[in-house]
Amino acid sequence: MMKNEGPSMFISSLTQITCFAIGSLANFPAVRSFAIFAAVSLTFLFIFQITAVVGILSLDYKRYIKSRFDIFCCVQKKIINDDEPLHSEIPYESVTQKLMEPYANFLLKWRVKVFVVIIFLLFLCVCVVLIPQIEVGLDQNLALPEDSYVYKYLNAVNNLLPLGPPVFFVLKSGLNFSNPEHQNVICGGQLCNDDSLTMQIFLAVQQEEITYMRRISNSWLDDFFDWASTPNVCCKYNTTDGGFCPSISSEPECDYCTIARSVYANGLRPAEDAFDRYIPFFLQDAPSNTCNKGGLASYYSNLNYVLDSEGRATVHDSNFMAYHSSLKTSHDYISAVKYAYEISENITAAIQSRTGLDVEVFAYSVFYVYFSQYLTVWYDTFISLLYCLIGAFVINLIATGFNILTTLAMMFTVVMVVVDMMGIMYIWNIQLNAVSCTNLIVAIGITVEYCTHLAYAYNTSQKPPSERVEDAIIKVGATIITGITFTNIPIIVLAFSYTQLIEIFFFRMLFSIVVLGFLHGFIFFPVLLSYINNLKYKI
Structure with a gap:
């Protein structure tokens, strides 16, 4: 029996083991794991x-x-x-x-x-x-039985929720936010660039059927300009130690800040020193009836900054939030990831072109880690199949x-x-x-x-x-x-x-x-x- 069937069994087993071993080089983690287990199991089976x-x-x-x-x-x-x-x-x-x-x-x-x-x-x-x-x-x-309560919950989410998951455009460190020219590549108000980060996100929201983005959140930079621009309303400091006081505080030691204005933009923005001094105050101030631009609720966790010995802040990383439209199918999720990446690449290109700095912006949402693989699924599939075919060809040729x-x-x-x-x-x-x-x-x-x-x-x-x-x-x-x-x-x-x-x-x-x-x-x-x-x- 082995004399007649053994050689073909050996060739067949060796070819399949080789195919799966080469398949372990695939970019898909699931394919890689399966290929490794399949190659090992076929080896023991033979x-x-x-x-x-x-x-x-x-x-x-x-x-x-x-x-x-x-x-x-x-x-x-x-x-x-x-x-x-x-x-x-x-x-x-x-x-x-x-x-x-x-x-x-x-x-x-x-x-x-x-x-x-x-x-x-x-x-x-x-x-x-x-x-x-x-x-x-x-x-x-597809992973759930049709009578599962989770299946019904997901259908309800798809049919009833008007908004999809939030998306964060993360701006890596490298910009000097107290510099008006660097502010212009981020903000969305007066004198800001037409291709600034905030403006590009705003324009993407206007094309919801293409970009799958529905609503943009406020920009922390623009809100800080508004917070600091109105005298005797929002910014307060402690007269004894120079520390922060909430805008709603009525303590006698708390007084309104005197924020130096920048000559740029006709005094609509704080001066460079004032920016570094009062950005931590803005991030600690809760919104109120008298001052609704406080950044504590919306932006406190959106910025990474470092304080020096004099209490001046240097902002490093920050993010700007928007919302996807309601996403129902895999096609919707994949398209949302694709266009979010495309928008972030365009923003990165605009910032680098305007400032000459190697600053990067990338998009992130909770589901991107699962669906980003599908952006290259055709290439990864054909490469995996090609590797397996080459292995099978070489083994059978020998x-x-x-x-x-x-x-x-x-x-x-x-x-x-x-x-x-x-x-x-x-x-x-x-x-x-x-x-x-x-x-x-x-x-x-x-x-x-x-x-x-x-x-x-x-x-x-x-x-x-x-x-x-x-x-x-x-x-x-x-x-x-x-x-x-x-x-x-x-x-x-x-x-x-x-x-x-x-x-x-x-x-x-x-x-x-x-x-x-x-x-x-x-x-x-x-x-x-x-x-x-x-x-x-x-x-």
Whole structure:
């Protein structure tokens, strides 16, 4: 048994292990983890098959030779008539083995081969057209049963909330906020630049259907200008120690500040020294009826600043908040992330152009960490698949004795299965994400397993060249059906799962992969081998 099946088992296992090992280089953390576990598990599975399984089968064969029962192996059958031996000299053939010869004869007729090639290539072209239309993402509702209270809660949130999550545009350190020129690249009031940070966020909100941004919060810098511009209203200090007093304080030691005005902007802004002196006061002052611009409630945690020995503040990092519109689908979330990043890049470019400083602005919201991966999902998916295909090609090229034509035929079949699977993803409403990318890598492994046994039987066949493909089908066709296809049929039970995530990504995808692998490995690949065989020996 191992003499006939061992080499193809070794090639198939080594190819799949290599595919998954290379797949561990993927950028998707989920794909990387799965690939590592799959490679390790397949390694142990192969070791188990060539050691323990072979040993168990050899013991079972000895039991069979000695005419012992299956379960009660200590009990030996009695031979009633020596003229009718228990062991027939004719090898046992299953139903699938008996069907292989007529199947091979039928499949390799020239009319059937032409029909097979046309149908498979036609479907391949259709799937190529459908691939760009695959939706990217993973809807959070798919992970929940439809009768779950969390599922109902998420639907209520999507349908009722007018606003989405807040988004923060974080401005890294590097600007001197007391410098009027640096203030102009941030603020949104008089004399501020048209492409300032606040103005760009405001303009993005005006295009809500594109940017998925609905409302902008106030700017701490503009509110500080307003807070400091009105004398004898907001700013108070302690006359005894020069410290801060709330604007609503009526303590006798608290008095109104005298804030020096900047000659810039006709005195609408505080002078540079006054800015550094009173920005901590602004951030400690709570809004009130008399002074509603106090920054304690809105901005206290939005700024990082350092006080020197004289109590003057140097502002380093800060953020400016806006709100996304109501986000319902994965497409909405991904688009929101995409345009927020685009806006932050434009703001960064404007600030660097105006100031000549290497200052960066980046966008952040609570869901970005989950959805930012989908901005490069197509590239990451194709790179992962390419790595796996290269690994499978190299292993099979070496295993076939550098038979380039057979290896290329196998790789073409594998690529066809992956492309067809992606076409079915669109037809069956399966989104492209880390889970489906993992399943596409599995598709490579399963298709290689279908093709490897047939390719090895073809390369080692002792028949004349014109009969090698037929001989390969007869030898390993039954093994392909019973050993690979039938063992994966139980996937069907996943169709009845209460969780849509299981039903979509594990039933629909894995069942489709098994069907496509069987059709391509058992119908298209033998036909392709026959054409290559004819081409090879005619030349």
